[in-house]
Amino acid sequence: xxxxxxxxxxxxxxxxxxxxxxxxxxxxxxxxxxxxxxxxxxxxxxxxxxxxxxxxxxxxxxxxxxxxxxxxxxxxxxxxxxxxxxxxxxxxxxxxxxxxxxxxxxxxxxxxxxxxxxxxxxxxxxxxxxxxxxxxxxxxxxxxxxxxxxxxxxxxxxxxxxxxxxxxxxxxxxxxxxxxxxxxxxxxxxxxxxxxxxxxxxxxxxxxxxxxxxxxxxxxxxxxxxxx
Amino acid sequence: xxxxxxxxxxxxxxxxxxxxxxxxxxxxxxxxxxxxxxxxxxxxxxxxxxxxxxxxxxxxxxxxxxxxxxxxxxxxxxxxxxxxxxxxxxxxxxxxxxxxxxxxxxxxxxxxxxxxxxxxxxxxxxxxxxxxxxxxxxxxxxxxxxxxxxxxxxxxxxxxxxxxxxxxxxxxxxxxxxxxxxxxxxxxxxxxxxxxxxxxxxxxxxxxxxxxxxxxxxxxxxxxxxxxxxxxxxxxxxxxxxxxxxxxxxxxxx
Numbered sequence: 001x002x003x004x005x006x007x008x009x010x011x012x013x014x015x016x017x018x019x020x021x022x023x024x025x026x027x028x029x030x031x032x033x034x035x036x037x038x039x040x041x042x043x044x045x046x047x048x049x050x051x052x053x054x055x056x057x058x059x060x061x062x063x064x065x066x067x068x069x070x071x072x073x074x075x076x077x078x079x080x081x082x083x084x085x086x087x088x089x090x091x092x093x094x095x096x097x098x099x100x101x102x103x104x105x106x107x108x109x110x111x112x113x114x115x116x117x118x119x120x121x122x123x124x125x126x127x128x129x130x131x132x133x134x135x136x137x138x139x140x141x142x143x144x145x146x147x148x149x150x151x152x153x154x155x156x157x158x159x160x161x162x163x164x165x166x167x168x169x170x171x172x173x174x175x176x177x178x179x180x181x182x183x184x185x186x187x188x189x190x191x192x193x194x195x196x197x198x199x200x201x202x203x204x205x206x207x208x209x210x211x212x213x214x215x216x217x218x219x220x221x222x223x224x225x226x227x228x
Numbered sequence: 229x230x231x232x233x234x235x236x237x238x239x240x241x242x243x244x245x246x247x248x249x250x251x252x253x254x255x256x257x258x259x260x261x262x263x264x265x266x267x268x269x270x271x272x273x274x275x276x277x278x279x280x281x282x283x284x285x286x287x288x289x290x291x292x293x294x295x296x297x298x299x300x301x302x303x304x305x306x307x308x309x310x311x312x313x314x315x316x317x318x319x320x321x322x323x324x325x326x327x328x329x330x331x332x333x334x335x336x337x338x339x340x341x342x343x344x345x346x347x348x349x350x351x352x353x354x355x356x357x358x359x360x361x362x363x364x365x366x367x368x369x370x371x372x373x374x375x376x377x378x379x380x381x382x383x384x385x386x387x388x389x390x391x392x393x394x395x396x397x398x399x400x401x402x403x404x405x406x407x408x409x410x411x412x413x414x415x416x417x418x419x420x421x422x423x424x425x426x427x428x429x430x431x432x433x434x435x436x437x438x439x440x441x442x443x444x445x446x447x448x449x450x451x452x453x454x455x456x457x458x459x460x461x462x463x464x465x466x467x468x469x470x471x472x473x474x475x476x477x478x479x480x481x482x
Contacts, residue, residue, distance in 0.1 A: 014385030038382040057380035086287035
């Protein structure tokens with residue numbers, strides 16, 4: 001049986017998407033063999049799975065995601081970070097100290113203090129516990145310089161592009177280093193302040209025009225113009 | 229509801245009501261989405277002279293911590309009337325009625341929200357009545373469910389709500405303030421239209437069984453109309469022009 005809505009149609013929560021033959025994908029749910037949308041978004045399907053690309057949403061942690069967090073609290077076992085999601089993340093001391101940790105000798109706030117921004121990876125998350133972070137990975141750790149901007153996490157995939165096409169183009173074109181946190185925070189580092197400002201302008205444009213066609217071309221033209 | 233207080237006729241000889249509506253006619257209703265920048269989701273409604281704004285924050289950490297539920301999100305709702313929302317200044321502290329309505333509205337919204345996806349978190353809904361003209365609990369439920377959708381919180385369905393009542397012995401839809409105060413009975417209903425589940429049903433005053441049935445069916449019809457308006461408002465806000473509607477998924481891009 002075909003979909004009850006057109007491909008790429010805008011749907012709202014409760015809209016019927018498909019019956020029987022389909023499976024419920026992202027942002028949908030099934031009830032009595034029927035599949036409904038659970039968020040505002042655009043319908044898509046791949047093989048027999050219907051999904052909705054959400055137009056509004058918030059970041060939900062997933063294992064393996066790179067995120068940018070802000071230290072908001074320090075307790076005995078580690079740091080508590082705000083990662084712009086429903087749950088605060090925990091960075092355990094064991095992730096930082098290679099040796100065994102001695103609370104009498106080691107002062108956690110000397111390593112990361114409240115207010116510090118940290119680039120980290122989600123190492124574990126399930127519904128019974130808050131997400132845990134790790135710093136094991138290239139480039140992960142405390143952020144010492146650069147600028148961080150925030151955008152909706154729903155538009156992060158667009159900023160990255162197919163296999164990183166968009167972000168690679170921006171990096172190459174501007175000569176800046178960009179670290180994209182899946183939680184909607186983006187870190188931009190560059191040698192010259194003008195380059196950083198220009199990169200941020202481009203990222204804002206991608207965010208604004210995330211759902212329009214030919215965006216990659218427009219962005220590449222914008223970069224070319226700036227270079228001349 | 230007090231007998232003998234009915235001085236003016238609420239329905240005239242032509243069968244029209246005090247504001248000129250037909251018995252089964254809704255007040256003119258307009259929804260607007262996303263007008264508050266800082267809230268994760270927000271919506272505004274004008275239904276007749278009602279003006280109500282709703283804001284949603286969350287899911288977020290529950291504070292105070294001990295209120296957090298281990299198996300699902302806590303849906304908290306605050307219904308509040310501005311001091312200037314009624315003719316005589318309303319004292320700003322939450323009254324008995326507002327506390328009760330907060331509870332009732334929260335319970336009418338919760339069945340629509342997938343609360344079990346976000347254990348230990350809280351979803352906070354704030355409803356502020358700027359101008360009140362009867363039937364504000366129904367309008368609040370409708371507008372709050374739009375704010376929840378705008379926040380990107382997964383919902384089973386929008387909740388549409390509308391009241392029916394008895395005025396001058398006749399069953400009418402969507403009572404205004406005068407009809408609510410001077411009429412005989414009031415029946416607010418909230419509905420999730422897709423699954424035809426009722427999430428709120430209250431009754432104030434007396435109906436015969438027959439009257440109840442016809443009022444109930446009329447209220448459901450009203451909910452259906454509200455539901456259409458809600459969807460229309462969401463679609464207006466989020467529609468992307470066809471010619472530019474292209475690749476949403478980054479992975480698929482060119």
